[in-house]
Amino acid sequence: MLQFVESRPGIMQGHRQAARPRAAEEASEALNKLQHAPETELLIAVRDRRDKQAFAQLFDIYAPKLKAMVMRSGTPAAQAEDIVQDAMLSVWRKAAQFDAHRSQASGWIYRIARNRMIDIARRDYRPLPEELKIDEPPAEQPAEIMAMDQEAARLRAALDTLPQSQREMIEKAYLGELSHKEITETTGLPLGTIKSRIRLGLERLRHELKDLRQS
Amino acid sequence: MTAPQHHIPEPMMAAYVAGNLPQPFAVVVATHISMCDECRARHETHLALGGAVLESLEDAPVSDAMRAGLFAMLDEPAPEEPAAPKPRGIYPAPLADMVPGDGPRWRSIGMGARQSILWRGKEGSLRLLYIPAGQAVPDHSHNGLELTLVLQGSFSDEGGRFGVGDVEVADEAVEHTPLAGIDSPCICLAATDAPLRFSGMIPRLLQPVFRI
Numbered sequence: 001m002l003q004f005v006e007s008r009p010g011i012m013q014g015h016r017q018a019a020r021p022r023a024a025e026e027a028s029e030a031l032n033k034l035q036h037a038p039e040t041e042l043l044i045a046v047r048d049r050r051d052k053q054a055f056a057q058l059f060d061i062y063a064p065k066l067k068a069m070v071m072r073s074g075t076p077a078a079q080a081e082d083i084v085q086d087a088m089l090s091v092w093r094k095a096a097q098f099d100a101h102r103s104q105a106s107g108w109i110y111r112i113a114r115n116r117m118i119d120i121a122r123r124d125y126r127p128l129p130e131e132l133k134i135d136e137p138p139a140e141q142p143a144e145i146m147a148m149d150q151e152a153a154r155l156r157a158a159l160d161t162l163p164q165s166q167r168e169m170i171e172k173a174y175l176g177e178l179s180h181k182e183i184t185e186t187t188g189l190p191l192g193t194i195k196s197r198i199r200l201g202l203e204r205l206r207h208e209l210k211d212l213r214q215s
Numbered sequence: 216m217t218a219p220q221h222h223i224p225e226p227m228m229a230a231y232v233a234g235n236l237p238q239p240f241a242v243v244v245a246t247h248i249s250m251c252d253e254c255r256a257r258h259e260t261h262l263a264l265g266g267a268v269l270e271s272l273e274d275a276p277v278s279d280a281m282r283a284g285l286f287a288m289l290d291e292p293a294p295e296e297p298a299a300p301k302p303r304g305i306y307p308a309p310l311a312d313m314v315p316g317d318g319p320r321w322r323s324i325g326m327g328a329r330q331s332i333l334w335r336g337k338e339g340s341l342r343l344l345y346i347p348a349g350q351a352v353p354d355h356s357h358n359g360l361e362l363t364l365v366l367q368g369s370f371s372d373e374g375g376r377f378g379v380g381d382v383e384v385a386d387e388a389v390e391h392t393p394l395a396g397i398d399s400p401c402i403c404l405a406a407t408d409a410p411l412r413f414s415g416m417i418p419r420l421l422q423p424v425f426r427i
């Protein structure tokens with residue numbers, strides 16, 4: 001994480017100057033120059049080489065954040081640790097499913113952890129979208145992975161430059177503290193950012209689907 | 216199949232990735248994503264935003280004992296994963312598990328229309344609806360929110376035309392009269408977070424009996 005924090009002056013600057021117009025834009029331009037996020041590389045090392053050192057680094061970055069997330073939902077610290085341990089074990093075991101063309105490490109780990117939290121809280125059937133049929137995953141495209149990571153960095157930058165009230169709303173929504181009705185009513189989501197990302201995500205997915213259908 | 220035109224609303228997608236959507240709606244969302252590339256991409260986008268929120272949280276330090284315990288488990292054989300559900304006929308994977316292998320257990324709800332309840336609980340209900348080609352579903356309004364996803368055929372109502380993969384979102388203000396397309400019977404997945412009440416055919420008193 002340290003590495004990453006050091007390479008984030010753009011965000012901090014953008015955050016301080018949030019009152020100035022175009023601060024968000026400047027922050028994301030600075031982030032454009034960022035190198036490939038180390039988290040994604042770590043997860044790829046875990047996936048492809050079962051690299052325990054890489055996993056240890058991922059653990060040190062994400063376990064304390066996951067614990068914070070689980071405790072936000074009112075879970076006592078000791079139980080939260082059990083859930084984090086369980087979620088990180090899932091990260092290790094399911095790493096083969098990580099597709100760096102479609103997700104980045106933080107979003108993928110967020111997904112695994114939320115799913116584990118639901119499974120533990122309620123023993124219900126948890127509906128998951130059908131997986132895309134990928135017989136032979138296409139070769140890793142470093143440029144695409146980097147584009148994905150830059151998008152993620154831009155998203156974080158946008159999050160950092162949001163007014164406090166909107167930012168809190170986003171946090172509450174993704175930490176499961178708001179119902180869909182409440183999210184609808186507050187409309188605190190930065191839809192502009194989401195929309196531009198959807199466009200990019202869509203292009204990327206179409207590209208990937210095209211590759212799959214050709215092979 | 217043309218790409219769906221009517222999608223999952225953004226707030227619902229956000230609640231879905233956070234794991235905070237009532238069960239019947241979560242099934243509709245997972246089923247729609249399975250049928251819609253655009254929403255598959257949007258789903259990933261919301262997960263990325265969730266990941267960004269996760270990264271922005273203040274660390275809550277974890278114990279060394281937990282860390283050591285985890286690393287001791289890494290070499291243990293992983294328990295066998297249940298096989299990922301497979302799509303079957305018109306039912307995408309998230310739904311295929313809920314529909315019996317030899318087809319839904321249909322019950323008549325009058326005028327040739329049928330329903331099959333897949334799930335009901337405190338959070339609402341989930342059912343399949345079968346509407347004969349060219350026919351209307353009895354006019355109804357509802358207490359809560361209703362999501363309807365087309366699996367076969369199409370229907371039209373005040374909100375437009377809905378083909379395979381399309382989702383209609385109707386809140387309690389909407390009193391709509393869906394009319395099935397004339398080409399084939401329409402089969403939909405319908406989820407509510409409250410019991411339906413029909414304003415036409417069936418007296419309200421009978422609702423508990425018919426479970427509608």
Ligand SMILES: [Zn+2]
Nearest residue numbers: 222223251254
């Ligand atoms: Zn869609």
